[in-house]
Amino acid sequence: MGYSTPITLQKIIKIGRKKVRIYHDNFEYFQPNDHICGDCSVRAVAKALGKSWYTVYDKLCEIGRKMQLMPAEREVVDKYLTDEGFVWVPVKVSKGMTRPKVSEFAKQNTNPAVLSLSGHYSSSRDGKYYDIWDCGNYSIYGYWIKK
DSSP: OOOSSOOOOOEEEEETTEEEEEOOTTEEEOOOSSSOSSOHHHHHHHHHHTOOHHHHHHHHHHHHHHHTSOTTSHHHHHHHHHHTTEEEEEOOOOTTOOOOBHHHHHHHOOSOEEEEETTEEEEEETTEEEESSOOTTSBOOEEEEEO
């Protein structure tokens, strides 16, 4: 997965033993869990809802168990966010057009949103986007936004 346009490294921050490269001024590091792991759905939903990582993880597991799916599956995330008053907005582009990028979307939308990227979830609110790495130049395939 590559970048569509050249971007400039603004700074590198150190979080524990991890170095995070920052390319966009509206990126904010967000990892409420003590581990860097495959928990992007939990992180993104927790940030968008303003709930704890544990609360969201437990609820996604509960929904996933009822649906017989893993908690990170799109159907599980969709059920949780829909129940919380979010709506799914698919991003459709015409031939020759480009998809919106995370950084651009965040600057233009202040409402809490969970962004669906290729194989990843991120979140945005108040003009910023939140993740454990700067995904600002990645394409959005759809998003859930608070009604």
